[in-house]
Amino acid sequence: MPESSAGTLTAPEKPAKQKPGGTLYRGREGMWSWVLHRITGVAIFFFLLVHILDTALVRVSPEAYNAVIGTYQTPIMGLGEVALVGAIVFHALNGLRIILVDFWTWATRHQKVLFWIVIALWVVTMLAFTPRHLINVFSH
Amino acid sequence: MTTIEAPRTPVRPAPKRGVNLEKWGWIYMRVSGVVLIVLIFTHLFVNLMLGDGVKAIDFGFVGGKWADPFWQWWDVAMLWLALIHGANGMRTIVNDYTKPGTAQKLMKLALFLAAAVLIVLGTLVVFTFDPCPAGAPADLLPSFCAA
Ligand code: HEM
Numbered sequence: 001m002p003e004s005s006a007g008t009l010t011a012p013e014k015p016a017k018q019k020p021g022g023t024l025y026r027g028r029e030g031m032w033s034w035v036l037h038r039i040t041g042v043a044i045f046f047f048l049l050v051h052i053l054d055t056a057l058v059r060v061s062p063e064a065y066n067a068v069i070g071t072y073q074t075p076i077m078g079l080g081e082v083a084l085v086g087a088i089v090f091h092a093l094n095g096l097r098i099i100l101v102d103f104w105t106w107a108t109r110h111q112k113v114l115f116w117i118v119i120a121l122w123v124v125t126m127l128a129f130t131p132r133h134l135i136n137v138f139s140h
Numbered sequence: 141m142t143t144i145e146a147p148r149t150p151v152r153p154a155p156k157r158g159v160n161l162e163k164w165g166w167i168y169m170r171v172s173g174v175v176l177i178v179l180i181f182t183h184l185f186v187n188l189m190l191g192d193g194v195k196a197i198d199f200g201f202v203g204g205k206w207a208d209p210f211w212q213w214w215d216v217a218m219l220w221l222a223l224i225h226g227a228n229g230m231r232t233i234v235n236d237y238t239k240p241g242t243a244q245k246l247m248k249l250a251l252f253l254a255a256a257v258l259i260v261l262g263t264l265v266v267f268t269f270d271p272c273p274a275g276a277p278a279d280l281l282p283s284f285c286a287a
Binding site for chain 2 (some may be wrong): 049136
């Protein structure tokens with residue numbers, strides 16, 4: 001735990017050989033997982049605003065809904081959907097990591113390993129999703 | 141000794157008595173997050189992985205799903221949980237990057253209004269939706285409309 005004093009936080013002296021990034025949230029896995037969690041959270045939020053509005057078009061007419069949802073089925077948007085699903089899957093898995101780190105001391109100590117487990121699970125999920133989705137988008 | 145600059149966000153101690161809203165917000169982010177994993181992953185699997193995926197989505201597809209109260213409630217739960225989670229997360233970010241004042245208040249008001257309006261709109265759409273609107277071409281409607 002860093003001690004706090006007069007408006008600054010100080011981390012204890014570390015052995016000369018250790019690389020920077022000793023605290024949970026500065027540098028390395030702890031910081032990058034936070035950066036990615038924040039960026040994906042904001043991106044998903046703005047997509048959700050649009051997604052509720054486009055779905056609301058079912059209340060206008062079948063033609064209006066089909067016209068707008070048709071634009072989600074183009075190749076460009078198909079690639080965008082891969083990015084969107086990638087963002088959601090990362091945010092969800094890393095969200096679980098945050099919860100474990102908060103409530104379970106083992107996970108607090110092993111947050112770096114947990115970050116790489118999140119990345120591994122993300123790769124596996126995306127390998128299952130991406131080919132199938134792109135086949136749907138680029139064929140038919 | 142490494143020195144890290146103190147955070148610019150002012151310290152706002154929790155109230156001594158009464159409800160600690162920040163604590164409940166913190167708990168809400170975690171509880172809603174766990175539930176959203178089930179709701180969203182199923183949503184993505186059913187709509188993008190099964191059958192022809194995104195290519196199969198049209199008015200008839202939505203009409204078919206919302207003919208079942210199960211999917212109506214599923215989608216409404218997702219709507220409420222995700223919008224409140226997202227808007228509250230955005231509030232944290234606004235607190236981090238802006239100073240207290242009028243601009244900050246306006247940003248939070250905008251977040252609140254966006255979430256409130258879309259929650260009301262989305263809930264009304266799901267529950268007042270007519271899968272077989274009169275006068276619409278039959279080939280655009282779910283198959284059960286013909287009967
Ligand atoms: C899929 C399941 C999800 C899980 C498990 C999850 C989990 C979390 C957790 C644990 C936090 C951290 C809160 C904190 O640090 O106090 C968080 C923050 C956040 N989430 Fe989610 N979330 C999910 C879905 C979503 C969705 C659908 C949205 C958008 C509508 C979203 C937007 C955000 C935002 C904007 C933040 C704030 C990020 C920050 O403070 O850096 N999340 N999420």
